[in-house]
Amino acid sequence: MKKQAFSKIENRMVAERRMIYEMIEASMALAKKKGTHPITAGCSCIACANRRKALIYGSPAEWKHRL
Numbered sequence: 461m462k463k464q465a466f467s468k469i470e471n472r473m474v475a476e477r478r479m480i481y482e483m484i485e486a487s488m489a490l491a492k493k494k495g496t497h498p499i500t501a502g503c504s505c506i507a508c509a510n511r512r513k514a515l516i517y518g519s520p521a522e523w524k525h526r527l
């Protein structure tokens with residue numbers, strides 16, 4: 461099979477996506493490591509990030525999913 465060549469833009473998008481996944485993975489790992497804790501300024505775990513986001517933007521009134 462011929463190796464697919466990506467353009468520079470596609471390569472950058474792949475790299476950015478990988479970085480975002482790694483950041484999410486790291487914040488989830490941190491949340492697992494720290495366990496239950498109150499919202500802390502400067503904490504980059506996924507739980508604190510989500511709680512900060514909810515404080516700033518409010519929580520969604522209703523979760524909607526479409527499969």
Ligand SMILES: [Zn+2]
Pocket residue numbers: 494497499500503504505506507508509
């Ligand atoms: Zn935290």
